[in-house]
Amino acid sequence: MFEKAILFDEALRETLFSTSEWSVQSVFDKSINLQNKKKNELILVCGLDYPKLPHAIYVEKECLQSLIKTTMKNERVKIAGGWVRIGNTQLSLHNSDHYSSVFESESKLNSASVEKLFHYLHQMTDLNGFTFSLSELGYVKDFNSRWELDALKKIVCGNEREQTSGLDYLLGRGKGLTPSGDDMLIGCLAADLFYKRLDSFFEETLNLKLIGEPVRTTTVSIHYLNCALQKKWNEPIHHLIQVLSKDSTENEIEEVIQSIIRIGHTSGLDMLTGFVATIILFDKN
Known part of the structure; x- marks a missing residue:
């Protein structure tokens, strides 16, 4: 099954458009956490009812519900060239919108x-x-x-x-x-x-x-x-x-x-x- 992501954090671009092995770290009612092999980085897969978060990918509600129902903890996940494969779902990041979680203010408090x-x-x-x-x-x-x-x-x-x-x-x-x-x-x-x-x-x-x-x-x-x-x-x-x-x-x-x-x-x-x-x-x- 092919699905398209709506939105992703620009900080993930290099990871999402290269090749790496991940696994499902946790599955919740409204989100899934993916974890890299070194277990030092997470990617959150969630719906648009979440605010924009660091290292997150946003998908349509129906896609998320399907993933939550069919995904198991510790299941292997493949990321390669702008695609994230979770079980039978191929999630495309190509042409998805993006945002930046990076923010360092140079302003003073008003x-x-x-x-x-x-x-x-x-x-x-x-x-x-x-x-x-x-x-x-x-x-x-x-x-x-x-x-x-x-x-x-x-x-x-x-x-x-x-x-x-x-x-x-x-x-x-x-x-x-x-x-x-x-x-x-x-x-x-x-x-x-x-x-x-x-x-x-x-x-x-x-x-x-x-x-x-x-x-x-x-x-x-x-x-x-x-x-x-x-x-x-x-x-x-x-x-x-x-x-x-x-x-x-x-x-x-x-x-x-x-x-x-x-x-x-x-x-x-x-x-x-x-x-x-x-x-x-x-x-x-």
Whole structure:
């Protein structure tokens, strides 16, 4: 059966138009994860109801449903010359639309938009994966009251020993396909696009922990943390950076926050927690 992909991440072009062996890493109700032989890279196959994500291929709903029904975990997948063969399905990437997940802002935070952001967040009661709301984020002096925020404070404000300690605490902490601590780290890295204060030691240490033994977190989480280190982000994060780079309206800010909240069960809220806490910490130091 031949199918055509609707859309794919430009970061995948070299992989998709060369030849390599992959396998099915996981099959969910609305998506499939493919994994390369080295088990250090994933490709998400999903429908257009997902936002644009790093390393993703988007297909029609009927195609996705068929793949989910017929695909088995650990099944071999062949990628060659713009075709992805999954079971009996030959998925073509030729003439498909594409987008770029790579994004590195050179802009500065717009103070008026940040003020609107905090005004909106202070009204939120949704609980993140560590069961506290964004409205509880106050001043730096309050960060010691929660282990997760204290760990983030060590990463953002501490020396190398403290940064390592903070990473050890957050990495892999929490439940789910992408644990809450990892999502907070992704938010922290996204906020640093405005500041560029997280140095090479932090990035190298995080990278070593992602490839070290024993494995500290989930395969999917490792993938998205690696994407963040490579400045590859999901579409809602792109939009958040963009609206905070200019004097945006309250509606624009509310819309982008809601789009992030819709990511996963609490993943979006956890990313926002890391993002907002990092802004607070950087602005107070």
